[in-house]
Amino acid sequence: MNERVEPATLAARQPLAPQASVSAGTLPAEHPPVRWGRVGVLLMNLGTPEGTTYWPMRRYLKEFLSDRRVIEVPRLIWWPLLNLVILSKRPGPKGRDYASVWNKELDEGPLKTITRGQRDRLQAALGDSVVVDWAMRYGKPEVSLRIQALLDQGCDRILLVPLYPQYAAATSATACDQAFKALMQMRWQPTVRVSPPYHDDPVYIDAVARSIREGLAKLDFEPEVILTSFHGVPKSYLLKGDPYHCQCVKTGRLIREALGYGPDKMRTTFQSRFGNEEWLKPYTDETVQALAKSGVKRMAIVAPGFTADCLETLEELDGENRHYFEENGGQKFAYIPCLNDGDLGMEVIEHVVRRELRGWVD
Secondary structure, three states, X not given: OEEEOOOOOOOOOOOOOOOOOOOHHHOOOOOOOEEEOEEEEEXXXXXXXXXXXHHHHHHHHHHHXXXXXXXXXXXXXXXXXXXXXXXXXXXXXXXXXXXXXXXXOOOEOHHHHHHXXXXXXXXXXXXXXXXXXXXXXXXXXXXXXXXXXHHHOOEEEEEEEEOOOOOOXXXXXXXXXXXXXXXXXOOOOOEXXXXXXXXXXXXXXXXXXXXXXXXXXXXXXXXXXXXXXXXXXXXXXXXXXXXXXXXXXXXXXXXXXXXXXXXXXXXXXXXXXXXXXXXXXXXXXXXXXXXXXXXXXXXXXXXXXOOOOOHHHHHHHHHHHHHHHHHOOOOEEEEEOOOOOOHHHHHXXXXXXXXXXXXXXX
16 A cells, blocks of 8 residues: 655664555555655765775775776776776775774774764754665665665655765766666656755855864964865866866865965865876875975865765875875874764755755755
8 A cells, every 4th residue: 555654763763664544545455565755865975895805895996996987988998907907906905095094893994984973963963854864876885775775764755965065977976876777777766856066055164164273273283284185086077077176176265265374375186096197186195295395394184075084084195195294304294084974064964955855844
């Protein structure tokens, strides 16, 4: 029978108990059961391997680097390079990098720990009016399975929330691709909304600025330069029309203005380049080394494009770039954490979600 599901306590996060249907008497006896009437929210982040050893890393890298949104090199060139070279050599070193930031207590990457925490806190903030879940574009929990879990709880309206302040085809779009692929297999699709990027949202800018102030207040030194480091993408993506570069630059400028700094004090850079193609510039690692060589002794880095700390922030920024700075004459270095699932981070996520749920939830 058709079953309209009203909000109920989700403390145990179990399927809701059956309720009588107002239209049960009008349905044929063989009608399949359908649950409906609720609103779901799905937080979606990038992903993390299931372990740091060779095979879990290989599976994760294969899924990630096989995505045509991420790697736009022609398949005839990319397939042999990926399968015969990269997936043979890269899992070992990348596994060691992940091991250096791994949550050993829960046996998972920090991105998974923090994203789950964001789900839990958002569910507590929104109460029983919605069902909040989370998924990863690569790895687990899988987007398709979590959409099905929301449907099983009676959610016929779902808000997809890519956890990326700045839009890029290689992040926001590919996360939605996975959701849309799942929808293509469904006879009765839920009604879906997608939250837009929030790179210039005043609530987001204010939260990042406040987190930087709080981070700086904890230091025993004042940085001469602060870098706002964003994940890079190939320059060719910008030339094809991807808005990511422009949104990152605007975010960096707005944060700098909110803090009252000049362009020499706070600079925008791009990290994590891969391969030989030119990526968005200036590069974070080259900037860090150049600053140290030029005589800068004290610096800090913040990563406002990441909603949760992960390999690229904890190992690359706070690890590799710290070493680059110190090896080239720098003395004092600080990495200021992401907003994560703390109060400031949840203020932003809750603001975005409540705004996009208008008309569905009072």
